[in-house]
Amino acid sequence: MPTNGAPTKITQGSRTKGGIGESTLRPDGTLKVTGEFAYSSDMWHEDMLWGQILRSTVAHAEIVSIDTGEALATPGVYAVLTYDDLPTEVKNYGLEIQDTPVLAHGKVRHHGEPVAIVAADHPETARRAAAKIKVDYRELPVVTDEASATAPDAILVHEGRDDHHAGHVPHPNIVHRQPIIRGDVDAARQRADVIVEGEYTFGMQDQAFLGPESGLAVPEEDGGVHLYIATQWLHSDLRQIAPVLGLPEDKVRMTLSGVGGAFGGREDLSMQIHACLLALRTGKPVKIVYNRFESFFGHVHRHPAKLYYEHGATRDGKLTHMKCRIVLDGGAYASASPAVVGNASSLSVGPYVIDDVDIEAVALYTNNPPCGAMRGFGAVQACFAYEAQMDKLAQQLGMDPVEFRQLNAMEQGTLLPTGQPVDSPAPVAELLRRVKAMPMPPERQWESSEGADVRQLPGGLSNTTHGEGVVRGVGYAVGIKNVGFSEGFDDYSTAKVRMEVVGGEPVVTVHTAMAEVGQGGVTVHAQIARTELGVTQVTINPADTQVGSAGSTSASRQTYVTGGAVKNACEIVREKVLEIGRRKFGAYHPAWATAELLLEGGKVVTDGGEVLRDLADVLEGETVEVEEEWRHRPTEAFDLRTGQGNGHVQYSFAAHRAVVEVDTELGLVKVIELGCAQDVGKALNPLSVLGQIQGGTTQGLGVAVMEEIVVDPKTAKVKNPSFTDYLIPTILDTPTIPVDVLELADEHAPYGLRGIGEAPTLSSTPAVLAAIRNATGLELNRTPVRPEHLTGTSLSEA
Amino acid sequence: MDFLRPASWEEALAAKAEHPTAVPIAGGTDVMVEINFDHRRPEYLMDLNRVGDLSEWEVGEESVRLGASVPYTKIMENLRAELPGLALASHTVASPQIRNRGGVGGNLGTASPAGDAHPALLAAGAEVEVESVRGSRRIPIDEFYTGVKRNALAADELIRSVHVKKADGPQQFSKVGTRNAMVIAVCAFGFALHPETRTVRTGIGSAAPTPIRAKAAEEFLNAALEEGGFWDNGKIVTPSVAKQFADLCSAACNPIDDVRGTASYRRHAVGVMARRTLTWTWESYRGTRRTTEGAA
Amino acid sequence: MRVNFTVNGRPQEADDVWEGESLLYVLRERLGLPGSKNACEQGECGSCTVRLDGEPVCSCLVAAGQVEGREVVTVEGLADYAKQRAEAGCATGACGTSLQNAQGWQAKGTDSHTGEGAELSPIQQAFIDAGAVQCGFCTPGLLVAADEMLERNPNPSDADIREALSGNLCRCTGYEKIMDAVRLAAARQGEAV
Structure with missing residues (x-):
C-alpha cells in the first residue's frame, strides 16, 4: 500500500540555474505554491489509524491511578498505551539529559505532559476514547520561579539526578550553572564614573511555527518502522527513538516530511515515539497531528528569563566592567537548557569590549512548561538586557546611544569574556553606522486627503486613534550570536554527492539528512553543486537516515556545516572526475597534468579558460559517488568555574533601527520601520538571506510587543494555548524592513559565509523597546510590552 | 451528533422546537472552534446557511432589518451610511475570511462580552427579532444580554434579524x-x-460580564449638551465635559483581569475611547451642521 | 452523513462524514486535497483559506454539511481558476493578451519532479519569483486570499494589500517578500491588460 505524501527527489536545472551568490529560486517552490508539497500532516496511508495523546490537566501531581478500560472498549479504538506498556527499560529521552518520560511515570511535572496515547480509526474516536481514560492525580505544590525552586525546602522537580551537570550545580533544581570570571570587576568598578543597574524580564516566547507537530509511522515487514516526520535533526531523533522502541537504529527508518517551520521548536521529540509505539502495537500505520492547542504543549518554548545587570563606564564613555546574573526558566525537563546557559553566559556582554566581567547564568528546573531551543538561543534574552543597559548608560553620560555603542564596539581580535579571541571580522560599529544612515520614514504617513488611514496608525483597523496621543520614537540595538554548536560538541555534517551522465548531460545528485524547514538549504545545496561541479541539473534527494547525520537545522549552522559538507564532497567528486579525465584523456593534452583544472559549464577547463573536454565524455560509463563527513574547527568546553575556553566557532552580527509610533494614551504600538544591517560573510543566495533577516526581525518584533505564553504562577498552568490569545504579528503589524547586507568574509568558513538565521532575532526586540522608551520616556524593563505597561494600569484593581 | 439542514425558516423553527438543544451554525466562527477544540459536542448541529432570507437586509424608513447571517463584509460594503457604527465594528471583526462568513446573529447568539457588534448595536439602538414556532418577538438590545455568554433567547427560539435604527447622526466604534x-x-x-432626539447612546464591550451601556455617562452628556446649547450652537464640546463623560464611561465598567488585559487597563482604555469617539462624532456633527447651514 | 459539492470544478462526494468534521478535514483527509493547511483550526491563521461560492473563507470554520451543493476552490485549483478568469476576461474584450501569454510563465516542459514549468497563476508565479515562500505552510491560504484581492482590486496600495492579507499569518518571511509578490503579480497583471 502506498504512503501518500512520501517525499520525492527534486530536480532543478533545465530552467532554474545559478551557482552561489545568485538568487536562485527554490527547487520546491512550485510544489509549495500548488499545494502539492507534502507536509508531515499531509501524509496519508490507506487503513491508517489516528493517534491521540492524553495530557495532564495539572502541572505537578502524583499519578495515583490510570484506568484505560473504558477507552479500550470504545469501538474503533485499536490501542491505548501508558507507561506500563513501554517495551524496554529505556523509558526516557532527552537531547542532552534523558529526563523526559515518553509517557508519564508516577508523576507529572508540567501542564500538558503526555500520560497516555490512543490509536483509533478516526480522530474523533481517538479523542473520545482519550477523554474516557480516567487519571487520578494527587496534586503537589508547584515550583515556578527561582525563589520557590531553590528554597531550602523546595520540592525537587527531579529526584536522584545523576546527569553530568548534577555534580556542579548549587541546587538540584538548577539544571546547569555557568559562571564566567575575567579580569577584576571590583578594581574596574573603581574607574567607573557612572554605574547603571537593571533588572529585566523576558517573557516566554513560542516558536509558533505554522505546521503543527505531525507525522506518520508505518510498521514494516521486518519488524521495524518507517517514520515520516517533520523535525530539525533526523539522526538526533533516531538516537532517542530507537532505544525506547527496543529496535536497532537500522530498523527505524526516518524520512523527512515537509516541515512547516521550526525555529527551534522541533529540536526535541514530540509525537515521534508515540506514533511509532502505536504503529508497532497495532501493526497499522498511525498518523498523529497536533492541533494548535496541543502544539503549545507539544514543544519547548524560549526560556523566559530574569536578568540582573550592572555596567560601569567612564565619563568619556568607555565601559569599565559588567556584572550579570541570568536566570533562565527551563521548566520541567532539561531539553536544551544547558546549552542555552552556555550561550547566555558567554554572549552576555554583547558585541562590546569589556575586560572585567563577573557573569553567572543558570537554568532552573520548575513545573512550568519545558523550555529549550528557539531562534537566538540564550543570546536573545541577554541582548534584550545589555542593550537596555547601553541606552541607560548613554543617557546618563549624555551621549548619543549609537556613538556610545560604537565607542565600545567589539572588533576583530577582541577577547570574549571566555578569553576567546574573535578571529574574523566583527563590524559592529559599521553595522550601527549603516542602520543609522538609513533614511528616516516620513512622519504622519497615516494622513491622507480622506482623513486618517487607521491601517497606518497604532491600533490599526480597530480605529482607536486618528492621530491623537501618537508619538514617534526611534531606537537602536546590535547583537552577537554564535554560529554552530559550541562548547566542544562534535558538530559535523555528512553529504553524499553523485555525478553521472544522464541523457548525455552531466548531472549531480546531492543527498543529505539536512532538515529543510523553510530556510532554503535545498536551494543552496544545488547552487553549491553547480558552482563546484559546473553542471546545470542538480537533483536533491529526500532527507532521510539512509545517509549520515547532517546535524541540526539550528544554531544558524546548516549553510555553514551541511553546506560545507556538500562543498567538500563536491570537491572530492571533482578530483575523482579529473582523475578519470586524466586517465581517459590525459595523453591528448598536457594541461591535464600541468594546469589547475575546473569544472565549468559542463566541461573540464583550465584556469586559463581552455576547454579540455565535455564532462559528458569524461563521465561516460562512469558514476562518481562520495559520502563524506565534514567538520568545522573544533571548539572547547567552558571551564565550569571560570568560564574560560575557546567555546565558539563563529559569530553573526546584526544591528537594527526601530521607528515606532506609540499611542501613548492607549499604550498601543505601531512599528513603522525596522531597518537591519547584518554581516553575512558571503550571501550564497541573496534573496534567501533577505528572507531570513526579515523573518527573524519579525519574530523579534513579536516578542517586543505581543508574544507571550502566560503561565499562572499559582498553578503553573498555561493560560493562552491558542492563536486567539498567543498573538503573532500579522502583516498589518509588520513594518517595512529595509536590509543592508554586508559581506565580510570569514576566512575559516566555506566561501567566507556566516550563519545568518538567528542574529536578526536578537537586536530586533531591544531596538523596538528602545524606540518605545524613546517615545514614552518610560523605563520598560520587560518584554513583551503590553498596553498596561505603557499606561500605568498593569496592577490588578483588586 | 446529527446535522440538521433546514431549507427554510419554518423548517428551522420546527427543528429547533423538536430539538431545543440543537446548536445553530451559520458563519461557524464560534461553533466550529468549539468543535475543533473539543470544547463542545452538541447533539444536533443546525445549519442555517440554507435559510436564504437570513442573509438579506432591508432598509426601511426608520430602521434597517438586518438578517442574522448577513456577513460583516456586506455590512461594511452596503450599510455604511445607514449603520455607520456597526459598519465600523464589522471592519474590526477578526479577518477578511471571517467577515465573509460571520454575521451579527452569531455575536448575539454567543453573547460573549467581546463580540464586536454589541457596542455598536447598543449605541445605535436595536431590537433583536427572535422567533419560535410559538411566535415572534422583538427583544430590545438592552435587555438581550442576561449574563456572561447568556442571552434572552428561549431554548426553542432562533435569532432571525436585528432591527437597527438608521443613523440620524454620526456614530463611531473603537x-x-x-x-x-x-x-x-x-x-x-x-x-x-442622535441629533433627532438630542441624545447620545453608548455601548461598551469586554469590560463587564455583558455588553453594557454607560447610562450615567449618557445622561450626563445629554444634560451637558442640552444645557450648553451645543446641539444648536455647534461649539466644540468643552474638554471638561468630555473628560467627565469619559470618566463616567470608565466608571460604568466592571472589568476583570485576564490574559488579554488588566481590569484597570480596560477601565482606562474605555475612558480614552469614549473621549475620542465623542470628539470624532461631534466634529463630524459640527461639520455636517456647517455644510447644511452653508447649503441653506 | 454524505456531502456532495463541487471542488475545483469537479463534483465530489464524501461519505461517512462525521457531522463535526470541517470542510478542511473533508478536503484534506477524504478528497485527497491536502493543499489547504490546518495550522490553527480557529480561524486565526488563514492557512486553510478556500473560496466558497467565490468568497475567501476559513475552511476550518465551515462545517462539512454546510457545503452541500456549493462550490469550493482550493489552492490545487487556483491555476485553472485564474486561467479561466483570464480567458473569460479576454472573451469579453477586457484584455488583449491572455495573462499567460503576456507573462511567459506557461508550461515550457515540466522540469522533472520540481514541477518547474508547470502552469501557474500569476500570483503563484510571483510568490516563487519574489521569494515569498519559505516553509510554505501559509502559502496556499495566502495565495487564495491574494488572488481574490487582485481580482477585486487590481491596483492595490500597500495598505490595501496588508488589510486584505491581515487574516493570513506567516511565521517565516516577515511578510516583506509577500508584499513584493503581490505587488509583482499586480504589476504583471497590469502590463498584461
Missing part, C-alpha cells in the same frame, strides 16, 4: 486589541449621536 488586526477585543466602545 476597539482595543494588542494587535493591529485580527484580534479579540480587550475592550471596545461604541458611540452614537
Whole structure:
C-alpha cells in the first residue's frame, strides 16, 4: 500500500540555474505554491489509524491511578498505551539529559505532559476514547520561579539526578550553572564614573511555527518502522527513538516530511515515539497531528528569563566592567537548557569590549512548561538586557546611544569574556553606522486627503486613534550570536554527492539528512553543486537516515556545516572526475597534468579558460559517488568555574533601527520601520538571506510587543494555548524592513559565509523597546510590552 | 451528533422546537472552534446557511432589518451610511475570511462580552427579532444580554434579524486589541449621536460580564449638551465635559483581569475611547451642521 | 452523513462524514486535497483559506454539511481558476493578451519532479519569483486570499494589500517578500491588460 505524501527527489536545472551568490529560486517552490508539497500532516496511508495523546490537566501531581478500560472498549479504538506498556527499560529521552518520560511515570511535572496515547480509526474516536481514560492525580505544590525552586525546602522537580551537570550545580533544581570570571570587576568598578543597574524580564516566547507537530509511522515487514516526520535533526531523533522502541537504529527508518517551520521548536521529540509505539502495537500505520492547542504543549518554548545587570563606564564613555546574573526558566525537563546557559553566559556582554566581567547564568528546573531551543538561543534574552543597559548608560553620560555603542564596539581580535579571541571580522560599529544612515520614514504617513488611514496608525483597523496621543520614537540595538554548536560538541555534517551522465548531460545528485524547514538549504545545496561541479541539473534527494547525520537545522549552522559538507564532497567528486579525465584523456593534452583544472559549464577547463573536454565524455560509463563527513574547527568546553575556553566557532552580527509610533494614551504600538544591517560573510543566495533577516526581525518584533505564553504562577498552568490569545504579528503589524547586507568574509568558513538565521532575532526586540522608551520616556524593563505597561494600569484593581 | 439542514425558516423553527438543544451554525466562527477544540459536542448541529432570507437586509424608513447571517463584509460594503457604527465594528471583526462568513446573529447568539457588534448595536439602538414556532418577538438590545455568554433567547427560539435604527447622526466604534488586526477585543466602545432626539447612546464591550451601556455617562452628556446649547450652537464640546463623560464611561465598567488585559487597563482604555469617539462624532456633527447651514 | 459539492470544478462526494468534521478535514483527509493547511483550526491563521461560492473563507470554520451543493476552490485549483478568469476576461474584450501569454510563465516542459514549468497563476508565479515562500505552510491560504484581492482590486496600495492579507499569518518571511509578490503579480497583471 502506498504512503501518500512520501517525499520525492527534486530536480532543478533545465530552467532554474545559478551557482552561489545568485538568487536562485527554490527547487520546491512550485510544489509549495500548488499545494502539492507534502507536509508531515499531509501524509496519508490507506487503513491508517489516528493517534491521540492524553495530557495532564495539572502541572505537578502524583499519578495515583490510570484506568484505560473504558477507552479500550470504545469501538474503533485499536490501542491505548501508558507507561506500563513501554517495551524496554529505556523509558526516557532527552537531547542532552534523558529526563523526559515518553509517557508519564508516577508523576507529572508540567501542564500538558503526555500520560497516555490512543490509536483509533478516526480522530474523533481517538479523542473520545482519550477523554474516557480516567487519571487520578494527587496534586503537589508547584515550583515556578527561582525563589520557590531553590528554597531550602523546595520540592525537587527531579529526584536522584545523576546527569553530568548534577555534580556542579548549587541546587538540584538548577539544571546547569555557568559562571564566567575575567579580569577584576571590583578594581574596574573603581574607574567607573557612572554605574547603571537593571533588572529585566523576558517573557516566554513560542516558536509558533505554522505546521503543527505531525507525522506518520508505518510498521514494516521486518519488524521495524518507517517514520515520516517533520523535525530539525533526523539522526538526533533516531538516537532517542530507537532505544525506547527496543529496535536497532537500522530498523527505524526516518524520512523527512515537509516541515512547516521550526525555529527551534522541533529540536526535541514530540509525537515521534508515540506514533511509532502505536504503529508497532497495532501493526497499522498511525498518523498523529497536533492541533494548535496541543502544539503549545507539544514543544519547548524560549526560556523566559530574569536578568540582573550592572555596567560601569567612564565619563568619556568607555565601559569599565559588567556584572550579570541570568536566570533562565527551563521548566520541567532539561531539553536544551544547558546549552542555552552556555550561550547566555558567554554572549552576555554583547558585541562590546569589556575586560572585567563577573557573569553567572543558570537554568532552573520548575513545573512550568519545558523550555529549550528557539531562534537566538540564550543570546536573545541577554541582548534584550545589555542593550537596555547601553541606552541607560548613554543617557546618563549624555551621549548619543549609537556613538556610545560604537565607542565600545567589539572588533576583530577582541577577547570574549571566555578569553576567546574573535578571529574574523566583527563590524559592529559599521553595522550601527549603516542602520543609522538609513533614511528616516516620513512622519504622519497615516494622513491622507480622506482623513486618517487607521491601517497606518497604532491600533490599526480597530480605529482607536486618528492621530491623537501618537508619538514617534526611534531606537537602536546590535547583537552577537554564535554560529554552530559550541562548547566542544562534535558538530559535523555528512553529504553524499553523485555525478553521472544522464541523457548525455552531466548531472549531480546531492543527498543529505539536512532538515529543510523553510530556510532554503535545498536551494543552496544545488547552487553549491553547480558552482563546484559546473553542471546545470542538480537533483536533491529526500532527507532521510539512509545517509549520515547532517546535524541540526539550528544554531544558524546548516549553510555553514551541511553546506560545507556538500562543498567538500563536491570537491572530492571533482578530483575523482579529473582523475578519470586524466586517465581517459590525459595523453591528448598536457594541461591535464600541468594546469589547475575546473569544472565549468559542463566541461573540464583550465584556469586559463581552455576547454579540455565535455564532462559528458569524461563521465561516460562512469558514476562518481562520495559520502563524506565534514567538520568545522573544533571548539572547547567552558571551564565550569571560570568560564574560560575557546567555546565558539563563529559569530553573526546584526544591528537594527526601530521607528515606532506609540499611542501613548492607549499604550498601543505601531512599528513603522525596522531597518537591519547584518554581516553575512558571503550571501550564497541573496534573496534567501533577505528572507531570513526579515523573518527573524519579525519574530523579534513579536516578542517586543505581543508574544507571550502566560503561565499562572499559582498553578503553573498555561493560560493562552491558542492563536486567539498567543498573538503573532500579522502583516498589518509588520513594518517595512529595509536590509543592508554586508559581506565580510570569514576566512575559516566555506566561501567566507556566516550563519545568518538567528542574529536578526536578537537586536530586533531591544531596538523596538528602545524606540518605545524613546517615545514614552518610560523605563520598560520587560518584554513583551503590553498596553498596561505603557499606561500605568498593569496592577490588578483588586 | 446529527446535522440538521433546514431549507427554510419554518423548517428551522420546527427543528429547533423538536430539538431545543440543537446548536445553530451559520458563519461557524464560534461553533466550529468549539468543535475543533473539543470544547463542545452538541447533539444536533443546525445549519442555517440554507435559510436564504437570513442573509438579506432591508432598509426601511426608520430602521434597517438586518438578517442574522448577513456577513460583516456586506455590512461594511452596503450599510455604511445607514449603520455607520456597526459598519465600523464589522471592519474590526477578526479577518477578511471571517467577515465573509460571520454575521451579527452569531455575536448575539454567543453573547460573549467581546463580540464586536454589541457596542455598536447598543449605541445605535436595536431590537433583536427572535422567533419560535410559538411566535415572534422583538427583544430590545438592552435587555438581550442576561449574563456572561447568556442571552434572552428561549431554548426553542432562533435569532432571525436585528432591527437597527438608521443613523440620524454620526456614530463611531473603537476597539482595543494588542494587535493591529485580527484580534479579540480587550475592550471596545461604541458611540452614537442622535441629533433627532438630542441624545447620545453608548455601548461598551469586554469590560463587564455583558455588553453594557454607560447610562450615567449618557445622561450626563445629554444634560451637558442640552444645557450648553451645543446641539444648536455647534461649539466644540468643552474638554471638561468630555473628560467627565469619559470618566463616567470608565466608571460604568466592571472589568476583570485576564490574559488579554488588566481590569484597570480596560477601565482606562474605555475612558480614552469614549473621549475620542465623542470628539470624532461631534466634529463630524459640527461639520455636517456647517455644510447644511452653508447649503441653506 | 454524505456531502456532495463541487471542488475545483469537479463534483465530489464524501461519505461517512462525521457531522463535526470541517470542510478542511473533508478536503484534506477524504478528497485527497491536502493543499489547504490546518495550522490553527480557529480561524486565526488563514492557512486553510478556500473560496466558497467565490468568497475567501476559513475552511476550518465551515462545517462539512454546510457545503452541500456549493462550490469550493482550493489552492490545487487556483491555476485553472485564474486561467479561466483570464480567458473569460479576454472573451469579453477586457484584455488583449491572455495573462499567460503576456507573462511567459506557461508550461515550457515540466522540469522533472520540481514541477518547474508547470502552469501557474500569476500570483503563484510571483510568490516563487519574489521569494515569498519559505516553509510554505501559509502559502496556499495566502495565495487564495491574494488572488481574490487582485481580482477585486487590481491596483492595490500597500495598505490595501496588508488589510486584505491581515487574516493570513506567516511565521517565516516577515511578510516583506509577500508584499513584493503581490505587488509583482499586480504589476504583471497590469502590463498584461
